[in-house]
Amino acid sequence: MWPYYKFEFYQFITNKKNIAIYVLLLFFSCYYALKIAPTYDPIEKVDESEIEARFLTREEFLNTVVINDGTHHFTRFAAAIFPEWNVYDKGRLDAIKQNDLKEYAEATNKWYGYSDKMIFTRGNGVLFYHPRYYTFGNNYATMDGHYAYLYSASRYKGYAEGNSKLSINVFEERTALQTLQRLLHSYLPFILIVSCIFFTVDIVLKDRRYPTLLQGLPLSDWKKLIVKGAVSLIGSIGALVPLSVGLLIIGIQSGFGDFNLPVPIYFSAEKTFSNILLGEYILQNMLIMIFWFLFMISLLLLASVTLKNEFANLLVGCAFVIGELTYFGRGNGIFWDVQWYPTSYVQVGQVLSGYRNYLYNSEALTIVNGLFVMGLCTGIFLFFTFLISNHRKFKLL
């Protein structure tokens, strides 16, 4: 089997299409690092003037307000909640002026916690989250703000308690590893899965061009398929190499960050956040990503032996990537058991950080369920591939 593996692998890396995919990934990662990453503009940033403006306005109000029988209840409300709020804002302001980042993280953690408590539970129609959540057409701004504030609170708690080297770039999630974390939360999983589809789509059917070459090999069709699957798994993991070039560029520009930084995870049963380490988060992502590769490869092997058409392989693969769109909707987890569809796990980073649970209002999109569903589907696909490839009348090509 080993010589055949080497033969397949050589074919894989000399395939023009595969080289083109690696080159394209390299191009896009450099484009991202040079053009998109520097323009990243987070909503929750470290902005001294914003804190100062808010602090001074409220301070002035508190100094001049007179509470008596005729006072409007909103004024009373403000006078009751602003003192504590201002303590936290003052703490943030002093810390950032003295460049004491540890202190800033601690005060910011408390500030976010308190702000969310006030805005979400008591601020109905009077208090708002950061105005940039309320963009035109966003009907879920309050929910977005709620998530982001709790997320930030937990994140800053992690910074205050951990022993990582802090900087403004770390606070604004600009370092290379944090950029990776943000990308895993958005479209990096799609890029990796689609690359995997393109790597695998012709791995069986390319042999049609030289059928005589392979007829002499003393290997069963099933073993050949397994070897092909292994080659394309290695190739798909290899897609990380060109992508890491972009990461390197970002690292040089704004620091690498380190693996001990906190990543807040949302637990929907308790509706709270708790932190895990960035290294752990990335490892979990890699694990699910590899399961996705296995899933796609086994799916495409099955499609290759049944449909025997590259175009069909491509469509089948893509259907699984975009399948979630057909049933996705906020809060749909109440009516649908979304956790039993493999397509629900396509946003790997969002599933692991609990954000998908938050969107679906479900509790069951967890790493364990994900591995179970993906593993089960992979097993089923491989089983059918095995049955078909061992059938008497079956021909691989």
Add this chain to the structure above:
Amino acid sequence: MWNILKTFFILEKSNKKNIFAFIFVGAFVLSLMFFVKTEDLGNPIKEKSGEFQSVSSALSKFQNVDATDRGNGSDLYKNLVLQQRLISTQSMSLKMDRPELFLDAAIELARLRANSFDLEGFDGVASYLPSRIENEFDRVFYQYIKKTGLSLTTNSLSFYQFLAYLFGILGSVWFIFISIYSCGIMIEDFRHTSLIKGYPISFDKYVLGKCISSMLIVGVILLELFVCSLPLIYFQGLGNPSYPIAIFDGVFKVYPIYKFLGLSILYMILIAIFTILLSVILNVLLKNMYLTLFVELLLFILPMLFPNMMNLVPFNPFNYMNFTSILNGQTLEFENPVDLNSTHGLIYIGMSIAIMVVAVKYFLTTGKLKKI
């Protein structure tokens, strides 16, 4: 010529690729229906409540002061307060089912917003309000409804409404679909070069035959879009084919749905011919279907990655491949706005097709084909 066409038809009929393409398109249409249903698109009450919230947060940036004409608030503040009142009026009129009130409020709202763009301090609240372009669309749309006395429809799943939405989505992905479909158009024949060399016709006639047979399949796919949407007539009703859609083609105006569909289909046919010819040329040059696909997709997204290129080369046909964004006036919202005109787009694509036909006729010959 007729004989080779007949051969191609027989080949296409037995080609599994076409069957999968049909299945995929059908599944796409059906899942889009589910998407519209689950997302509850076009629900005006939901939209208005979101709008209300946006304006409220814009107002939270101001001090609460007297907003009457003689009050001491800034012009923008007064404007926003009026906007908020009109949005409430619209919400109420929807709940009370008084469409004429809704319409008047909508026109007045668009007028107010058009004024607000020039007021002092607008940049600070711009993200809470629709852009100038979106507002213009609203304005022409409601004015047209008012003028013609049509009734407002909110069911985005009735047959014609859905078709308009479907073709809007397809406008963005049609090029991608056709390039995936056609990227291997010549490759399968290259595997049997001796076959092609044996045909008693010249290479350009052969390409022509290939294009005609592929275009026939594209025609069937277009027909399939309509057929798959037919069940909606039974479940959700027919809708109104002359219901307006606001679009941009040099000026802001409304097209009735049937005209919009006609324009879309014209665009889609031209894009399909363009892509198929491009695939033929790239197939001959690169001799690999995936490389062809990647080059095509790269050409497609380059104008999006470098928007300034659109200003520099407005005649680049790839600017117009995503024709929905042209009709939506999205290119006007760039940092350096580009006034891409949908009629010009048709001309540029047509000219590119002519150039490619000439290139195929004079530069590509059977001699270029080698077995791969």
